[in-house]
Amino acid sequence: MQKNVYFETLGTASLNQLVQNGNYSKIIVLVDENTHEKCLDKFMERTPFTIDGIITIKPGEEHKNITTCNMVWQSLADFGCDRKSLLINLGGGVVTDLGGFTASTFKRGMDFVNVPTTLLSMVDAAIGGKTGIDFGVLKNQIGTITQPKLVLILQTFLETLEKRQFVSGYAEMLKHGLIAKHAHWETLKQKQLEIDADDIEASSQVKVGIVEQDPYEMGVRKKLNFGHTLGHAIESYYLEHLTKPTLLHGEAIAAGMILEGYLSHKVSGLSKVSLDEINKVVSAHFDKIDFEKDEIPIFIDLMKHDKKNTHGNINFVLLREIGNAVIDCKVSEKEIQEAFSYYMDR
Numbered sequence: 486m487q488k489n490v491y492f493e494t495l496g497t498a499s500l501n502q503l504v505q506n507g508n509y510s511k512i513i514v515l516v517d518e519n520t521h522e523k524c525l526d527k528f529m530e531r532t533p534f535t536i537d538g539i540i541t542i543k544p545g546e547e548h549k550n551i552t553t554c555n556m557v558w559q560s561l562a563d564f565g566c567d568r569k570s571l572l573i574n575l576g577g578g579v580v581t582d583l584g585g586f587t588a589s590t591f592k593r594g595m596d597f598v599n600v601p602t603t604l605l606s607m608v609d610a611a612i613g614g615k616t617g618i619d620f621g622v623l624k625n626q627i628g629t630i631t632q633p634k635l636v637l638i639l640q641t642f643l644e645t646l647e648k649r650q651f652v653s654g655y656a657e658m659l660k661h662g663l664i665a666k667h668a669h670w671e672t673l674k675q676k677q678l679e680i681d682a683d684d685i686e687a688s689s690q691v692k693v694g695i696v697e698q699d700p701y702e703m704g705v706r707k708k709l710n711f712g713h714t715l716g717h718a719i720e721s722y723y724l725e726h727l728t729k730p731t732l733l734h735g736e737a738i739a740a741g742m743i744l745e746g747y748l749s750h751k752v753s754g755l756s757k758v759s760l761d762e763i764n765k766v767v768s769a770h771f772d773k774i775d776f777e778k779d780e781i782p783i784f785i786d787l788m789k790h791d792k793k794n795t796h797g798n799i800n801f802v803l804l805r806e807i808g809n810a811v812i813d814c815k816v817s818e819k820e821i822q823e824a825f826s827y828y829m830d831r
């Protein structure tokens with residue numbers, strides 16, 4: 486995988502260079518309603534090239550679906566885009582996932598660039614080439630692995646991001662520390678939410694480093710899915726039940742990390758001291774979700790759609806210790822029940 490993640494002034498210069506050298510037939514920017522209002526002007530101030538069209542989608546996970554893709558594909562066609570056009574995805578993970586997917590399939594693939602505007606997309610979603618949409622409420626069931634030509638990270642976008650969204654991104658940063666870099670975990674633990682540009686860069690580099698080794702998720706990349714086996718099931722359940730409060734991706738993953746932290750203690754040798762530490766750090770920023778006992782079988786059923794499954798087995802990513810993850814772990818239903826009891830009784 487080519488190095489393609491750039492920051493601030495150097496990043497802007499790299500994007501401008503890409504556009505200059507790319508001889509693109511059209512340049513289209515994809516935004517959602519919020520990034521249209523809060524981020525588009527800031528982006529355009531930094532980019533001297535002509536933008537031929539703007540496509541605006543509705544914000545939120547509930548719009549990361551095929552209906553929105555149809556609208557985007559139609560708009561690309563209406564703007565006269567061809568294979569030599571460029572789509573710039575300016576937004577959070579919903580825009581970069583969906584924009585990447587529509588670009589990677591339009592005319593069998595046009596170039597795209599990700600300009601992440603949430604903390605979560607800066608350290609995670611915009612990087613690594615997983616593009617996709619939800620299928621019904623099932624997370625990311627349809628998609629491709631296609632690398633963006635470039636990822637441009639500009640911290641200025643965080644100035645308008647709501648605190649709840651910022652904290653959601655912090656969950657994926659904690660995950661990067663837990664799976665691969667103890668020192669990053671320690672820094673985040675100390676600084677809490679007072680993170681700076683160096684921490685954002687360090688977190689994004691954990692992801693870059695793993696994706697470089699295994700872009701198609703044959704092995705080590707699965708580590709980036711820590712907290713997601715249960716986390717995605719919980720997220721899907723909340724998406725399906727509209728009477729439930731909204732649950733952001735990072736919030737679901739935070740719960741998933743405590744649950745899978747418990748499973749790590751039971752199955753893969755994580756010490757009780759480390760489990761307690763994970764619980765303490767995550768709980769300091771994420772409210773407890775009130776799970777009902779009779780919801781657990783539903784989560785287990787939803788996990789059957791996890792993309793890491795093989796031959797009908799659910800494969801978990803668990804921790805041996807903080808900073809060291811192990812893939813393809815099996816756990817019993819009883820252990821999952823126990824994990825929920827641990828989560829609820831903390």
Ligand SMILES: NC(=O)c1ccc[n+]([C@@H]2O[C@H](COP(=O)([O-])OP(=O)(O)OC[C@H]3O[C@@H](n4cnc5c(N)ncnc54)[C@H](O)[C@@H]3O)[C@@H](O)[C@H]2O)c1
Nearest residue numbers: 519523544577578579602603605609610615642645646734
């Ligand atoms: N492809 C990957 O590797 C990967 C990794 C992690 C998460 N994801 C996906 O990313 C999605 C979550 O991404 P997200 O948390 O960025 O959510 P999001 O894209 O829904 O953005 C969160 C909210 O913040 C708004 N927003 C975005 N930037 C803003 C800004 N600068 N100022 C004000 N408001 C702004 C958005 O309009 C939205 O309402 C999920 O669908 C998840 O599955 C993908």
Ligand SMILES: O=C(O)C(=O)C[C@@H](O)[C@H](O)[C@H](O)COP(=O)(O)O
Nearest residue numbers: 609613615624625706709710713792
């Ligand atoms: O990039 C990856 O690989 C990840 O697993 C990063 C996750 O944070 C992200 O939520 C990803 O979209 C989940 O992947 P999925 O294959 O389980 O949909």
Ligand SMILES: [Zn+2]
Nearest residue numbers: 657713734738
């Ligand atoms: Zn994630």
